[in-house]
Amino acid sequence: MSKKTLISFALTSLMLLGCNTNTEKMSTLPLTQEWDKTFPLSGLVRHSKVTFHNRYGIELAADLYVPGSDADNHEGKWPAVAVCGPFGAVKEQSSGLYAQHMAERGFVALAFDPSFTGESGGEPRRMASPDINTEDFLAAVDFLSVCELVDPGRIGIIGICGFGGMAVNAAALDPRIKATVASTMYDMSKVNVEGYFASEDTPAQRMEKRKALAAQRTEDYLSGTYKRAGGVVDPLPEDAPWFVKDYHAYYKTPRGYHARSGNSNDGWNVIGCQSFMNQPLLAWAHEIENPVLLIHGERAHSRYFSEYAFERMTGKHVEGVSAREGNKELLIIPGASHVDLYDDVAGVIPYDKMESFFKENLR
Numbered sequence: 291m292s293k294k295t296l297i298s299f300a301l302t303s304l305m306l307l308g309c310n311t312n313t314e315k316m317s318t319l320p321l322t323q324e325w326d327k328t329f330p331l332s333g334l335v336r337h338s339k340v341t342f343h344n345r346y347g348i349e350l351a352a353d354l355y356v357p358g359s360d361a362d363n364h365e366g367k368w369p370a371v372a373v374c375g376p377f378g379a380v381k382e383q384s385s386g387l388y389a390q391h392m393a394e395r396g397f398v399a400l401a402f403d404p405s406f407t408g409e410s411g412g413e414p415r416r417m418a419s420p421d422i423n424t425e426d427f428l429a430a431v432d433f434l435s436v437c438e439l440v441d442p443g444r445i446g447i448i449g450i451c452g453f454g455g456m457a458v459n460a461a462a463l464d465p466r467i468k469a470t471v472a473s474t475m476y477d478m479s480k481v482n483v484e485g486y487f488a489s490e491d492t493p494a495q496r497m498e499k500r501k502a503l504a505a506q507r508t509e510d511y512l513s514g515t516y517k518r519a520g521g522v523v524d525p526l527p528e529d530a531p532w533f534v535k536d537y538h539a540y541y542k543t544p545r546g547y548h549a550r551s552g553n554s555n556d557g558w559n560v561i562g563c564q565s566f567m568n569q570p571l572l573a574w575a576h577e578i579e580n581p582v583l584l585i586h587g588e589r590a591h592s593r594y595f596s597e598y599a600f601e602r603m604t605g606k607h608v609e610g611v612s613a614r615e616g617n618k619e620l621l622i623i624p625g626a627s628h629v630d631l632y633d634d635v636a637g638v639i640p641y642d643k644m645e646s647f648f649k650e651n652l653r
Contacts, residue, residue, distance in 0.1 A: 309340065309433075309437035309440075318349070319349055319351050319411060321341070321351055322409065323339065327382045327383075328387070328545070328546050328633070329387045329390070329634075333358075334357070334394045335355045335356060335357060335358045335393040336356045337353060337354065337356075338354045339351065339353060340352050340353075340433075342402075342429055343429065344405065344422070344425045344429035345425055345429065346422060346425065348410070348412045348422070349410065349411040350402050350403060350404070350405065350410040350411070350430075351409035351410045352381065352433075353381055353386055353389065353402075354400055355389045355390050355392070355393035355399040355401070356368075356393060356439065357393050357394070357396050366441070367444075368397060368398045368439055368440055368441065368444075369396070369446070369648065369649075370397055370400065370439075370441075370445050371392050371397050371446045371447060371648060372399075372400045372401075372402065372427060372433075372446075372448070373385040373386075373389045373399060373402070373447070373448040373449075373450070374426065374448075374453040375448075375450030375454060376451030376453065376553070377418070377453060378452070378521070378551065378552040378553035378558060379451070379541075379553055380550045381402055381403050381408060382408075382548050382551075383632070384450050384451075384632045384633060385401040385402070385450060386401040388448055388450065388639075389401035389448075391639075391641050392448075392645070392648070395645045396645075397652075398434070398440050400430055402426065402430055404426045405419070405422050405423065405425075406418070407552070408550045414559070416516070416518065416557070417562045418478070418562045418563050419565055420456070420478070420479060420565060420566055420569045421565075421569070423456050424456050424459045424463065427453075427456060427457060427460035427467075428460055428463065431445055431447070431460075431467060435466065445652070446467060446468055446469035446652055447467050447470050448472075448644070450472075450473045450632070451473075451474055451632075452475075452476040454472030454475025454584075455472070455476055455477040455478050455571045455599070457470050457471070457472050457475075458470060458572060458578070458582065458603075459571045459574075459575075462577060463574075465580065467580060468580050469581045469647065469651035470580070470581070470582045470583070471583045471584075471585065471647065471648075472585070472599065473586075474585065474592060474629075474632070475584065475586070475595050475596050477572060478566045478571065479567075479570045479572070480570075480571075480572075480595065480598065482499075482567050483496065487594070499567065500567065503560075503561055503564050507561055510561065516559040516562075517559065518556040518558070518559060518560065519558050519560045519562070520556055520557045521541065521555050521556055521557040522554070522557075523538070524542045526538045526542075531591075533590075533592075533627070536627050537553070540629045540632055540633070541553045541554045542554065545633070546632065546633065572602045575602040576603055576604075578603060580617070580651070581619075581651045583621065583647050584600055584618075584620045584621065585623065585644075586621070586622055586626075586631075587623050587625075587628060587630050587638070588610065588623060588625055588626060589626060589627045590630075591627075592628050597620065600613065600615075603618045604616065604618050610622065623640065625638075626638045
């Protein structure tokens with residue numbers, strides 16, 4: 291299939307689903323049309339490949355999932371959710387699975403690749419930015435706001451893993467986002483600044499990281515290429531931490547492997563996360579007025595990121611337990627690990643809870 295045919299196919303599908311906009315007619319992204327997800331297509335949804343652009347002009351690729359069982363008889367417009375993550379993954383993995391489940395439950399759902407990643411545009415590849423990747427969520431809201439199927443007053447977002455932190459940051463910036471879910475979230479600023487569990491949280495340790503990144507920039511500039519940091523380690527050392535084994539079981543096996551996923555392959559650029567070192571994502575989380583649901587596994591090494599986010603939003607410190615303060619909620623899933631919330635293998639993703647949360651708050 292030619293590039294021109296691919297674009298025509300994508301635009302035709304977009305118009306059939308009722309989300310055609312004049313701003314999206316000049317797409318130049320070559321989009322894969324065969325089903326290449328890590329999960330099967332549901333018979334309860336309609337699916338299409340779509341594109342939209344952010345305010346930096348970067349074109350983003352996405353999968354649009356529309357409720358299919360009664361769509362033709364549905365009266366009025368649908369509530370909608372935009373989904374992204376995990377950090378280093380693509381929409382054919384967890385975010386697409388979440389989106390399809392939400393479409394089965396009565397939401398128009400958009401799973402997108404962030405800038406510089408997967409089928410989305412942006413050069414160089416495999417870069418990350420707290421600003422641009424937050425903007426990607428806002429651009430998804432732009433797209434949904436003008437989609438003929440969607441009620442623009444009933445739009446929410448879901449961020450998974452590192453894009454959970456980006457989702458919370460987006461919610462603090464854009465009041466059009468009426469409800470936010472962050473699942474098994476990482477605060478990418480916090481982990482880059484402090485290391486895991488504050489293991490690198492001294493000025494001297496941060497300076498060493500700054501020096502290493504600066505040296506890598508010089509090396510990259512001289513070579514004309516960007517050195518990759520490597521994805522999930524493979525083969526897996528016997529003494530690898532258990533959470534690394536957890537990542538390996540997802541990204542490096544048929545369960546979750548995808549050819550376009552950085553985590554499944556050679557990872558981010560070494561300097562790809564440099565800007566997270568001095569741009570805190572959750573600085574204004576305490577001013578989010580709309581509801582936020584944080585979901586995390588009890589056994590997850592990353593659980594403290596959601597606990598920290600809950601404290602930032604509410605001023606209430608909790609550890610290892612579910613909690614609620616006003617319209618902010620922390621839901622801890624008993625026995626679940628970080629990666630258990632990536633897919634349905636462990637059967638612990640609380641789709642019923644997410645459905646009720648969004649239906650209550652996207653009315």
